[in-house]
Amino acid sequence: MTTVDLQNVSRWYGNVVAVNDISMTLDPGVTGLLGPNGAGKTTVLHMMAGFLAPSRGTVTVDGTPTWRNPAVYRQLGLVAEREAVHGFLTAREFVHASAKMQKLPDPKAATEWALNMVEMAPAADRRIETYSKGMRQRTRVAAALVHNPQVLLLDEPFNGMDPRQRMHMMGLLHELGDRGHTILFSSHILEEVEQVSGTVQVIVAGRLAASGDYRKIRRLMTNRPHVFAVQSSDDRRLAVALIGEKSVTGVEIEATGMTVRAGDYGSFTRALPRIALDQGIRLRKLIPSDESLESVFSYLLEA
Amino acid sequence: MSTVAWITARGLFGRRRALLLLPLPLLLVGLAGLCRAYDVRPSDWGTPVLVGLGLAVLLPVVSLIVGTGVLGSEVDDGTIVHILTKPLPRRDIILAKLGVAVGVSAVTAAVPLFLAGWLADSVGLGLALAVASVVGAFAYSSLFLLLSLLTRRPVLLGLVYILVWEGLLGRFVSGTRVLSIEQYVITIADKITPTALLESKVSLPVAVVMGGIFVVGCAIYSVDRLRSFSMAGETS
16 A cells, blocks of 8 residues: 655745645545646646655655655656657557566566556557547556556646547546555546546645545535535425524525525434424435535635 | 667657758768868868868767757657656666767767778878767767756757857867867877877876766766756646
8 A cells, every 4th residue: 555645845936836835645546636727736746756856845655755766666657747758659669668667577568458458559559649649648648557556646637538538547547546556636627536536635826725525525614505406295395394494594495496505514414304204295305516526626716 | 778778769860850960971071082082182171171070060069969869859848757757777867868879979970080080191090080089979978968957958058068168269268178078089089190180289188087077977967967857847
């Protein structure tokens, strides 16, 4: 089990603070690094990957600093944002070169395994410069995966991929996460993060705005009412009963059901079944409608 | 051949800039051949062609194209990251790249210089020029490889060194010759086969010791710089 640890990490360029006092620990599984453009995601990734020295604080993989320590690449793979590949090589040559530089015992087998992982084997004998953006991206992922690293860092990995390739890449990251690899990928597209990972690290203006499962983060935002979509056998009667409940701050009746705002997530979800039972009303639908990553993210940005 | 050297060589010859290596050697051998064909006295053309074109332009410019090509181009387009994300000692990466740079520069410069020296005087002078240009290729390549890691404009800075430091200051300010690779090369060639066509301005010990310092010093500094290679984020 490999963990990546950032302790009080700051990075500044002259007078500009890019990353401000961030501490986080990445455990095995898939984590999304989320933030608007220019928030400092790439800076954080580069420090994790040993390509940038933290101005203050420490960045370690299993206790070993990543800066000026090439040995760390035995257990770490990086897919950088910049789409730079040796275009004059074929994908097979490119991944094979990575395997050889990793000094793997059987570079050929590792190459085939990695190419198959990203579904690039059929096109692997063409020069990389003839590939589409998505194929290049998958080739780079294969090169970063060839030594089966415990930690894989990906900077905006879904850029330029078509929907099918995107689905495949998401599946791949899931699979690696389930196998106990520590995967961190950055993105500014919420749907991507939402589909791949429940755990997020949200960076806003160089600071860690939130960390953990985004549904839990939402629940901790007690200053914002939680919104639920509710349908029952008698919405109007249920609305009357609910408004008497302390944790409920508002009810709206709509044609297809009702929207309930609750100040406290826990009290409301405990109270609702009790109230429905007392009133003899059957609940048909209860969906927290603002638990999406998008609403969590917009709340964090506004905060 | 190490994988790093293999990728470096493929990259070097896969780019169009490799074609830039051809004109100068052809020009040098062509000029020497013409002078020889028309029976021009070697004392009239030997120094301007061998030193003025061969040692002052061909050798450093070829080394500049190759020396900045083996690392600078990869730094520029970001492909260096693929090599750097491997658990390879940075020393091995620099040595592989330096090996390719020296090999290609030495062959590209030494062969035409050998031919031109032979046409101008004798096989002895040709050999002396070839050996000295190999030594020069080591020193120049180390210097230009280091420049690729120190600045985003290694070619420009390299040209300033060749044209301003060696070409201009080296001619008028005698003190600058101690730090001029061109002068070491002239001295070494002149000591191997003494000839009136070459005029050494630094002593052999200075040439050998300073040449060694250039090679080793620049290589060690390059290794250190590569260890601290930083990537600037594009979005942050």
